[in-house]
Amino acid sequence: MAKLTVKDLDLKGKKVLMRVDFNVPIKDGVIGNDNRIVAALPTIKYVLEQGGKAILFSHLGRVKKTEDKPGLSLAPVAKHLGDLLGQEIAFPGVTEGKNLEDAVALLKEGQALMVENTRYEDVDAKGEYIKRESGNDPVLGKYWASLGDDVFINDAFGTAHRAHASNVGIASNVAQTAAGFLMEKEIKYLDGAVNSPKRPFVAVLGGAKVSDKIEVIQNLLSKADKVIVGGGMGYTFSAARGLTIGNSLFEADKVDLAKQIMAEAGDKLVLPEDSVAAQSFANDVPTKIFANGIPDGWMGLDIGPKTITKFENTLKGAKTVVWNGPMGVFEMSNFANGTLELGKFIGSLTAQGAATIVGGGDSTAAVSQLGIADQFTHISTGGGASLEYLEGKTLPGIAAISDK
Numbered sequence: 001m002a003k004l005t006v007k008d009l010d011l012k013g014k015k016v017l018m019r020v021d022f023n024v025p026i027k028d029g030v031i032g033n034d035n036r037i038v039a040a041l042p043t044i045k046y047v048l049e050q051g052g053k054a055i056l057f058s059h060l061g062r063v064k065k066t067e068d069k070p071g072l073s074l075a076p077v078a079k080h081l082g083d084l085l086g087q088e089i090a091f092p093g094v095t096e097g098k099n100l101e102d103a104v105a106l107l108k109e110g111q112a113l114m115v116e117n118t119r120y121e122d123v124d125a126k127g128e129y130i131k132r133e134s135g136n137d138p139v140l141g142k143y144w145a146s147l148g149d150d151v152f153i154n155d156a157f158g159t160a161h162r163a164h165a166s167n168v169g170i171a172s173n174v175a176q177t178a179a180g181f182l183m184e185k186e187i188k189y190l191d192g193a194v195n196s197p198k199r200p201f202v203a204v205l206g207g208a209k210v211s212d213k214i215e216v217i218q219n220l221l222s223k224a225d226k227v228i229v230g231g232g233m234g235y236t237f238s239a240a241r242g243l244t245i246g247n248s249l250f251e252a253d254k255v256d257l258a259k260q261i262m263a264e265a266g267d268k269l270v271l272p273e274d275s276v277a278a279q280s281f282a283n284d285v286p287t288k289i290f291a292n293g294i295p296d297g298w299m300g301l302d303i304g305p306k307t308i309t310k311f312e313n314t315l316k317g318a319k320t321v322v323w324n325g326p327m328g329v330f331e332m333s334n335f336a337n338g339t340l341e342l343g344k345f346i347g348s349l350t351a352q353g354a355a356t357i358v359g360g361g362d363s364t365a366a367v368s369q370l371g372i373a374d375q376f377t378h379i380s381t382g383g384g385a386s387l388e389y390l391e392g393k394t395l396p397g398i399a400a401i402s403d404k
């Protein structure tokens with residue numbers, strides 16, 4: 001990679017700005033899976049060992065209103081990072097202002113500070129959704145850059161497909177932006193899959209970020225031999241096929257796009273045949289399998305047995321598999337089966353010589369939770385980022401890293 005990397009930098013005594021992707025699942029203040037934090041440790045440790053003063057930035061979830069803020073504080077993450085590093089991480093609990101600047105000034109060589117969730121800046125004091133971080137407000141990027149000593153390390157591969165103030169904005173206001181070790185590693189693995197995928201190449205998409213990822217399908221169709229769509233993403237296609245979907249996850253304004261994709265894709269696109277459904281989003285209610293549409297009052301929360309078989313048949317003999325997005329709400333045991341079965345099947349292809357890449361915060365949490373993480377060639381910390389990289393797009397977060 002002809003990009004500047006962390007080893008090219010002189011860090012001693014410098015206030016080093018660092019973007020990491022610590023967008024991890026948190027429930028009631030408890031971190032459900034710390035893969036993304038662990039994956040960034042080598043770069044953070046290196047910066048501290050070199051005598052840098054690390055100023056860490058990350059987003060957490062999506063902040064759209066004031067009420068979102070308390071549950072999306074990075075406080076538990078700063079605490080957990082401190083435990084992993086064996087040293088305290090300063091956490092002033094704000095994204096700007098005197099308290100933050102004073103905490104930065106107190107940092108000594110080898111110490112680290114974590115800024116509060118960068119997306120707190122997306123909602124102002126009046127509760128307006130102003131997207132200062134997500135809209136890459138130039139004043140905000142400049143301000144965050146001013147906290148450091150002109151050096152920025154971007155190790156947030158999972159956020160590389162976003163052009164936000166905390167990655168692209170900071171980068172455009174410092175002399176040097178370098179890739180961290182995680183960013184380098186992710187690019188190395190994905191390059192292999194993009195440039196010369198062994199065929200058949202099958203992409204598997206699921207999850208809940210329908211409007212974000214449905215457009216990826218169109219581009220992937222020209223790269224992959226088959227594109228499997230399940231999980232929450234599948235129901236917009238079911239609706240486009242004229243099936244009833246009850247209360248399942250659904251993006252009404254993407255139905256036309258789904259129709260267009262189906263028409264263009266022909267049998268390259270592989271869609272679900274049945275669902276495991278429930279009458280509420282809960283694990284302690286009865287479940288039922290529906291094959292031809294889901295009736296009112298029910299929501300599809302996992303792929304059903306026929307779909308599992310269909311997807312496995314599609315995957316048989318694949319030599320490259322890229323998977324992003326769980327097949328169901330794996331966080332609840334009643335709806336984890338589709339993700340588990342498909343995950344085990346994809347994992348088994350690795351032993352047959354296939355390159356298997358699973359990406360995304362929740363997808364990697366799922367394979368860890370299910371105990372099958374070691375069966376994949378590469379676990380990517382980025383879901384949307386790895387998909388867009390595979391499409392051949394230039395990711396703004398990577399483009400903003402300085403050339404050597």
Ligand SMILES: Nc1ncnc2c1ncn2[C@@H]1O[C@H](COP(=O)(O)OP(=O)(O)O)[C@@H](O)[C@H]1O
Nearest residue numbers: 207208209231232301328329360361362363383
């Ligand atoms: N049928 C479904 N209905 C609602 N949510 C779903 C469904 N299938 C999967 N999900 C949810 O999708 C989420 C993950 O989606 P996404 O963020 O796109 O994946 P990743 O983080 O791996 O990129 C999980 O929290 C999972 O519960």
Ligand SMILES: O=C(OP(=O)(O)O)[C@H](O)COP(=O)(O)O
Nearest residue numbers: 023158159360361382383384385
């Ligand atoms: O979790 C992430 O993406 P992913 O779910 O596609 O892996 C990244 O942290 C980006 O988050 P965003 O999709 O809210 O911008």
